[in-house]
Amino acid sequence: MTSGAPGEVLYAAAFDGFQDEWELYNEERIAEITDGVLRLTNNTVNNGSYSVTNSRFNDFDLTVDARAVAGPLDNGYGVVFRLKDRQNYYTFMTSSDGYYQVARVVDGNITELSTFNVDSSIVNQGISTVNRLRVVARGNQFQFYINGEQVQVCIPNNPDAQSTYFMDSCIDGQMLDTLTDDAIAQGQIGVVVQTFSESGVTVEFDNLVVLGS
Template identity: 30%
Template sequence: MSLWMRALMVAGAMTLASTPAWACKGGKTLFTDDFQEVDASWGLDAPDVTVEDGKVKVKPQPNISNLLIYKGLNFGEADVCLTVRMPTIVSNNDNTMAGPVFWQKDYDNYYMFMITPSGYAEIARKLNGKWMSVIDWKADADIKTQAGASNTLRVTLSGSSIVAYVNDGKFATVKGQMPEGGGRIGMRAQSEENQVDTWKFSALKVTDVAADPAAPVLAPADAAGTTPDTATKVTPAAPAPATTPAAKPVP
């Protein structure tokens, strides 16, 4: 075997080794954004949001969240993957959160899958402007909590099923309500009550839903927003008021 062929095999093996095993599983890519160029459909024109080195850097004001929605496409059944980078400096790691937004109808109606630097995750829904818990905050050992650590969050949307993953580990399977005609996707980041936190998003990808030979067992959504036994854990902060890059909600 020639040295040239050996070099190609080594390079290929390195590429495979560096590819995340938890990328979206569908065979057909519906949408990707590597954030090397700014897509105007995001409306990323606020001082709290910048795009650099293939990442969207979001620095929400204290106790405020930035909601970034891609307005170019709607998605119904889909596999959505997003890499979320933890802040490097936090004061209260239960009081800041970030993650993907999905099935967004408007700024009063959407779902989100959030993680905190303390290693907690939740699925929440905003319905007609009011928050409700779908899966309340709970610890997830798959979350990398180190300062600056990157976590790949994935939500698989199929019919009324929402399956959420952190770094290829299943977080929860629940029932949801897909908007008629599908919904938009996006990103959300929230700062602590008394400080600005810097979150970074990258490697957004949407595929179709891969066939699953094992039908998931669905857990009912907690529509009443009740909180499980909170005496045994610290409950991260509730969602803060959201702002949009243009500071004007878009229906």
């Protein structure tokens, strides 16, 4: 388990190497380190894929630059964290059309902790634009940032309910600065892409830094 004092650099990758430190593959879904970036491509409709580091973290402060370079605006890309295994992890994603989401997968079951319907002018929209994403995890509390600004999450009052955001309102829930969730205590960190009705999403990730929190 990798840990350290707040602000201490625990891990950093500029992707000018690091071939043996990341999960790489080349099928319908591709994860490759090339041209100084970690590039993920997903050619399957309505599907998510990720690449993670070998190290495991509990508390951390992670930032990464992400840029969609191909595919539809209706996409998802961002950070996967506290990945225990392929059936248990969290994701924080934004999209090229200006939305963001926080989700949890436990025993293979996906729960939107904060729905993808939440939009924000903070997100740099369009293909080939860079968004800097940040996730801060301390115990069972999580905070999320896009381009240096903290974003709120739409958390349902019923912990077993799906997050619902409509007409600029968090339905049967609250917009909060901090997500509290204790389902997964530690795991690997990495990056993720998501397709919806169209495939062919390609996203490049760079300048990933993990600090102690």
